[in-house]
Amino acid sequence: MREEPGEAEVASHRLMLRAGMIRKVAAGIYTYLPLGLRVIRKVEQIVRDEMNRTGAQELLMPMVQPSELWLESGRWGKYGKELLRFKDRGEREFCLGPTHEELITDLVRAEVKSYRHLPQILYQIQTKFRDEIRPRFGLMRGREFLMKDAYSFDRDEESARISYDKMGRAYHRIFERCGLEFKPVEAESGVIGGSFSQEFMVLAETGEDRLVACHSCDYAANVEKVKEGSSCPRGHGLLTTHRGIEVGHIFMLGTKYSEAMKAVIQDQNGKEVCPVMGCYGIGVSRTAAAAIEQNHDKKGIIWPLPLAPYQVQVIPVNNQSERVMITSELIYGTLSNLGMEVLIDDRSERPGVKFNDADLIGIPYQIIIGEKNMAEGLVELKERRNGKIKKVTTDEVIDLVKKLVLPPSKPTES
């Protein structure tokens, strides 16, 4: 899409449309095109990895939920219009799941009877639907969106706190691995309820949320909670405001749902107690959008390597030249065989079109193969982020890219 889409105002929305990553189906409802889906999958995989590493187990619950469970928790009446309700052919009431506390609690109360079976953390990566008053900014605030939601069940407060902290650390690793600049902040817990919560904010000028952060320590809070300009409650540092995009939120729920829905387990003394719950969300599709808000320039997207739809883009400048095409295919094949994700622009477009499109879709490394450099046995390696170009031989380019894209695996924290 060459023209600026008229409907889009913010960078991520505009660039995702132009780069062919998403297309709108209705307000706040989008199709992920192949390029966009690849990015979504990248985020998902990082999330899944880190969730699994904490010992959490993946499951998948239905999007359609019966009213009974929501009546039990008391939220059928409280949730409001954001909850999209409908009836089936038998006039039974259902809703599209905006979150899954009711379903997971229903599952756990049926399956878990003893404290010996806890702690337990279950999660899913699934499409949610919230009939937002005002969906906006493309994937930033959609009505239908992809979310990772995890739920922890513990025998007591102390143990629950451990699960909560474990999730907090997993969230740090997730957003670090995504290559994003972020801050965890103290926040209100809203409709979900519960005792305390933290939001994970990706810092970006266009963010909808405001937060304050301390200069001298790592204290940060949502502006709902703390007045701007004041000094840090933990020490003497000064608080400054930032804008951010909420990509994750972790909650200590306590026994709100387990009590309401009568989920009970037996403790060491054979006494019935309600498990202490926590819930933990990550907006997967929103994270992709936030990555763009934080990483773009006038020409287009600048993907952080871990989220890029492809790692390397091979650009044969001229499709007519046999030498150029043979070398391009060779480089493409070699890198692919090394396990890299490579995109080759084999369209018969003019060079300018290819260069501009490459900068637009923002794959981190471009290998540009043209007649002039080929004559000296050279190709160009261009880094999208800073525009720097190196002229190297075809052998060298493989080696260089290998080092840039496939770094030696880092030791992992548990």
Added chain:
RNA sequence: CGGGGCGUAGCGCAGCCCGGUAGCGCGCCAGCUUCGGGAGCUGGAUGUCCGCGGUUCAAAUCCGCGCGCCCCGACCA
């Protein structure tokens, strides 16, 4: 839900005020030339003018009702 705006070719828009049967740019198709930063020339295809109703000899244009979408605000894991 309050306020503002928009809906005309695949996309971006003009035309509407002042009614006369639709146009520009990009894209698309064909041909020739071109080929390192969004090519040039020639020829071509494409429209329920958001929908319904009304006024009129005649409606994209005027009037009424509806629908969809965008932006601001209030709201929101």
